[in-house]
Amino acid sequence: MQIPVLVGMLSTLLSADGLVRADELAKKFEMSKRSVYRYIEMLSEGGVPIESCLGRGGGWRIMENYKLKATYFTEEEYNRLVFSVQSSSLQDEVTRQVSQKIQGLKRTHANATVLKSEQFIVDSDDISVGNLVSVFSECITDKRLCEIEYHAKDGSDSVRTVEPYCLILKNGMWYVYCFCRLRKGFRYFKLSRIVNLKQLDNFVGRAFHADSSVIQTDVLRDKEMCEVILSVETSALSNCEEWLGVNAVAKLGEGYIAKATLPYDEVLINRVLSLGTGVRVEKPQRLRLAVVERCKQIEKYNSVNED
Numbered sequence: 001m002q003i004p005v006l007v008g009m010l011s012t013l014l015s016a017d018g019l020v021r022a023d024e025l026a027k028k029f030e031m032s033k034r035s036v037y038r039y040i041e042m043l044s045e046g047g048v049p050i051e052s053c054l055g056r057g058g059g060w061r062i063m064e065n066y067k068l069k070a071t072y073f074t075e076e077e078y079n080r081l082v083f084s085v086q087s088s089s090l091q092d093e094v095t096r097q098v099s100q101k102i103q104g105l106k107r108t109h110a111n112a113t114v115l116k117s118e119q120f121i122v123d124s125d126d127i128s129v130g131n132l133v134s135v136f137s138e139c140i141t142d143k144r145l146c147e148i149e150y151h152a153k154d155g156s157d158s159v160r161t162v163e164p165y166c167l168i169l170k171n172g173m174w175y176v177y178c179f180c181r182l183r184k185g186f187r188y189f190k191l192s193r194i195v196n197l198k199q200l201d202n203f204v205g206r207a208f209h210a211d212s213s214v215i216q217t218d219v220l221r222d223k224e225m226c227e228v229i230l231s232v233e234t235s236a237l238s239n240c241e242e243w244l245g246v247n248a249v250a251k252l253g254e255g256y257i258a259k260a261t262l263p264y265d266e267v268l269i270n271r272v273l274s275l276g277t278g279v280r281v282e283k284p285q286r287l288r289l290a291v292v293e294r295c296k297q298i299e300k301y302n303s304v305n306e307d
Contacts, residue, residue: 009029016061132197133191139199144200145163145201153193164177166208168215170212173191174190174192175189231257232279235276240256248260
């Protein structure tokens with residue numbers, strides 16, 4: 001309980017407009033005033049500049065312009081904090097917002113998610129799912145059941161007990177392959193759609209076969225494919241190669257030409273726009289027109305009207 005209470009008190013002090021009294025903290029965190037003083041002392045010893053005002057109406061406040069250092073929590077303490085919040089019996093909208101804000105602190109942590117084996121190393125700094133990747137990796141190794149709250153593409157939410165078997169990195173997205181006890185079959189779950197995760201007891205493993213091509217089929221289902229041809233200048237060459245692969249780009253005269261078959265959707269339009277002025281869409285024409293129209297909309301949205 002120590003870490004969640006420390007964070008709760010720290011957040012209360014940081015967000016307060018004035019002094020925070022001992023009785024307010026005691027009531028909020030359901031503890032004695034003596035315990036409140038002990039936690040305040042722990043925060044002070046941890047380097048938080050807390051000002052104490054004695055007398056009637058006194059209390060505590062944090063010095064202005066103070067910012068929580070990224071190294072305030074160790075990696076183990078940070079992970080324990082996240083799961084303490086996610087495993088709380090009170091799962092309402094406020095709890096979800098607190099969980100998201102705490103996980104947002106991960107942006108300032110230097111350690112990325114690193115998975116290693118004799119055959120591969122995955123070093124990812126994806127802050128949106130980095131903690132989930134680490135925890136699922138441990139659960140797979142320990143054969144530990146997980147209870148997940150999953151937000152599906154159709155907007156529905158469900159709570160499932162799953163047996164995790166392997167992690168998959170597909171087109172920059174993380175998935176976990178599990179046996180779902182609710183559906184009584186193997187399923188792929190996209191980590192960015194997992195709202196909450198709770199570790200449960202161990203399970204006895206079963207035979208499985210993960211086929212990542214199934215994920216691609218699901219992602220591209222009902223998507224219209226089109227042949228895309230781009231004229232690429234040197235300024236956009238590196239980004240284009242990173243996107244389509246070096247084999248999709250060839251030297252042509254003073255510039256380069258890129259060819260690929262891709263799903264035609266908003267993602268494609270935005271991806272072309274991200275390459276900047278060093279790219280011209282040669283084919284299909286509707287993609288070129290869509291990019292031009294989007295540029296006009298951006299210009300109009302960002303224009304400043306002069307009096």
